[in-house]
Amino acid sequence: MAAIKIHGSPISTATQRVLACLYEKEIEFEFINVNMSEGEHKKEPLISLNPFGQVPALEHGDIKLFESRAITQYLAEENTSKGTELLCPSVKAAVLVWKEVEAHKFEQPASTLNWEIIYKPLFGMTTDPAAVEANETKLAQVLDVYESRLAQSKYLACGCFTLVDLHHLPNLQLLLGTQCKKLIDARPHVSAWAADITARPAWAKVVALQKK
Numbered sequence: 001m002a003a004i005k006i007h008g009s010p011i012s013t014a015t016q017r018v019l020a021c022l023y024e025k026e027i028e029f030e031f032i033n034v035n036m037s038e039g040e041h042k043k044e045p046l047i048s049l050n051p052f053g054q055v056p057a058l059e060h061g062d063i064k065l066f067e068s069r070a071i072t073q074y075l076a077e078e079n080t081s082k083g084t085e086l087l088c089p090s091v092k093a094a095v096l097v098w099k100e101v102e103a104h105k106f107e108q109p110a111s112t113l114n115w116e117i118i119y120k121p122l123f124g125m126t127t128d129p130a131a132v133e134a135n136e137t138k139l140a141q142v143l144d145v146y147e148s149r150l151a152q153s154k155y156l157a158c159g160c161f162t163l164v165d166l167h168h169l170p171n172l173q174l175l176l177g178t179q180c181k182k183l184i185d186a187r188p189h190v191s192a193w194a195a196d197i198t199a200r201p202a203w204a205k206v207v208a209l210q211k212k
Contacts, residue, residue, distance in 0.1 A: 008056030013170035023202035026083035150189035
């Protein structure tokens with residue numbers, strides 16, 4: 001089959017999620033940078049790949065996918081013999097549950113906090129202290145659950161690094177550079193988990209790509 005093409009932006013957390021998966025799986029790919037500041041994500045060819053005008057999008061021969069978590073699932077399932085396992089079939093149910101937790105419990109407060117604290121000032125906008133406070137409370141509640149879980153398991157789904165942990169990386173990395181780091185540091189098992197997964201060589205490649 002043809003080579004994998006990824007359309008995205010290195011500064012997009014969703015794109016970073018896919019890149020981390022590609023590096024973990026040791027998959028060769030072509031990266032096509034989408035200049036979001038010029039609105040390229042709302043134009044062809046990207047808009048035909050993702051009708052919502054967002055990144056990333058994947059092309060693999062006749063297969064065209066969007067939504068980062070769907071793309072990582074596809075990559076992991078199609079390349080089971082390469083790189084890091086990521087799926088751990090023996091604990092499939094746990095992987096499914098904790099993937100949902102990341103997408104529906106962690107993502108919202110984490111991404112909102114990163115928007116308020118990091119991105120709004122970059123765009124000359126004013127951070128909303130009430131939104132920060134409310135979402136810190138929400139995130140703390142999620143991290144309390146994580147602390148309990150990680151006291152029993154090295155990683156969230158099981159004893160192995162999976163897509164569950166990988167999906168957290170982009171927002172988690174940003175949080176560690178903000179005042180929200182205190183919420184992570186206050187929970188020793190969460191702190192150890194965060195240090196572990198952000199130190200992975202595959203993630204270091206994603207971080208390096210952002211700096212180019």
